[in-house]
Amino acid sequence: MNPVDVAGLPVGDGHPPRIMGVLNMSVESNYDPSTWGDVDGAVDHAERMAAEGADIIDVGLQSSNPKNPWQAVDTELERLERALEVVDRADCDAVWSIETRYAEVADEALARGFDMVNDVCGFADPDMPDVCEKHDAAVVKMASPPDIQSPGHLRSIDDCFAALARGGFTEKTIIDPAFGGWYDEKTYEDNWEMFRRLREFRAFNRPMLTATNREDFLGEIADRPDTEDQLAVSLAAATMEVERGADIIRTHDVPETADVAAVADFLGDRRAIESGPAAHEGEDEAGVHAAELTGVTPREVARNTALREHDGIDPAEAVTLTFAAGDLPAAAHEELMTVGGEHGLLVASGDAGDTIPADEVETAADESEGGQGDSPAGEGTFVSGTLAAYEDALPELSGRPGLEALARAIREAIDREQL
Template sequence: MNAVDAAGLGIGDEYPPRIMGVLNVSEESPYDPSVFDDAGDAARYVDEELIGEGADIVDIGLESANKRFDVLTADQELDRLHTALETIERVSGDAIFSIETRYAEVADEALSRGFDMVNDISGFADPEMPTVCADHDVAVVKMASPPDLERPGAVEETDWAGRKSPEWASQADYVDQVFEALKQNGLTDKTIIDPAFGGWSEAQTLEGDRETFRRLREFRALGRPVLVSINRKNFLGDIAGRETEDRLPVSLAATSMAVERGAHVIRTHDVAETRDAALVGDAFTDRARVVTDEFSVSRLDVRSSRELRAHLEERGIDPKGADDWCSLAIKVDGLDGDDRVRVASIASEYDTAVKHVNTGQLLLVGSTAAISDVSAHLRDANGDLRGLGESFAEMLE
């Protein structure tokens, strides 16, 4: 994992999780407590509610990215920039200031006049954005989005057959598309990646967000720090049946899980509570790393063969061996004696270790490939073991 220096703030595995508080100077933004059009009021909010509550980074948005609103032009964003610049001049607390924009012209002006980093929600749709950020030597958050200045985040609506290949597009699922969108137009040396949670397009679904969150560790294969913006998002509210104002508890639960799964920056409107939840997640995160004067050794954060395949592919290594190298242990309860004997016999044919833990329990230990072969055998068999094979296959996904 390549750490990023954001104006002196370290972001990466060897640093604590960083909290990005949000300030909006856009009247369209949906979350009223963070919206200001007066620089004095905005500065007080930043000092008291963001930096005072533990924010390391303050992200200032000039417009709402909500799909219900028209996209501002670069000139319109520049017209609003003066409020953001006056705000950071009045802030007395210490934080890194990030400008949220999709335009290189706006980023260049903001960075030249006091901002420290960029949050690009259009994934380098402006081809000059990487150059501007590199020239200023600043960190930049790149959200997963096809290069489209008009509508960020619509990965499902992208012509991946033309942009990537017909073969790839026919097999890619939503998370594959998000992963590929992050790679479009490259990455700078100080890029932080954002998998793009939220309703950025009509095509994006709650299930897509849930699957992205479930597979969050896969994005570590890109070797860059990860930012997540999940605060009060719909996919969490849907799980708990809560509206936006009542979603803080589910947001905090997800924050701890996100940090344990690899997130380094959490973007939030609820700074103090989110900071505590992130620290809990960090305290129970196990990523072994040893550094000496001569070398460093780190263990890949890999929990499945799919995650290993992502790491191998990004390193130019044939991923076909991932199933042979990853091991699984599967416990089966409830089989009667005859069925346990049958499953054990089948498993032994595929180099899978079998243990009868007790009267009603069976433990299978083997490579992902071996367990997959057992699953296929059980699914091909007639009778009551077919369902067991299908259950194995579901766990292998």
């Protein structure tokens, strides 16, 4: 993920996930704990969030909730004056973000103290990219139709992906897939599907912001319909967002979210390498970076190849799927080994009667024979291969006694992972 410098705060690969605290200064905003009509209260709230772990404070001038009417640019400009007073008075080191859909508001805010823009209409105002580039400011581009009055009014992941691609990016653009319910166009099911496939947005190779805090589509899962009861589900989601590629977590609950994001980052699978300057004599590789992408599906590979030139390899030949099966009958195991060998599937299965002494466990692991000390050696069956190999092998596995469950799992994965 190409890192972005946000007013001196690096965001992206090689850096911890950043926490964006919400500070609403619009009277129509629906979540009271983050809404402040008076400057004194807003200053206190901003300082508290920064002390609790907010790297960025996102100041909203109007609600993007579809339940509330949209506000014209003059209303935002009027409210901006109070927001600028908060920026001037607050004693904190956080980056200041202005949430707006208007280039005119962004220009004024960036000129007078704000550091970045959170554009909830995804460049619906065509002047927004030029304004942000003029100020050398980072900008969040939320997936949205080209309609200044309809932030986020999209449904499917494909719609969101296309909206982000439309109109291009600045050098410092951060993407936001746009979770939430927008005039009933995006259902809980749509949000769940996009969440499961969040990694696909890594194809843009840009830092990603997620904003799912206290969203009803999370509360529905745990039967927590009321906003005030949705902290736990929000924190659970935040850990997975970090794991799936989010670089900024936007939240009303700063200290709790900062804690879970730190744990998810430290113990998760985010792996990045950034070169030092002049790795070889005569070469300057400062800023070169690489990252291992985990949990990659054929659909994510296809997203990447659709956005850039590639060598023509079929995504089905490039991505590995892995399954585990247990209690296979001996005959089924032998058939699986035969079919796997014929179609390029790796099949590893231990005899439950064999054991590996404890002092040989490390050697056995090095030899990829698995096992635990004085326990059945590799009990169960491990199968791994490309999507294409599974597609070739599936007709021979289907209907075989003892292999029905494995064949069904493979079939479901193929249906899920294919384009």
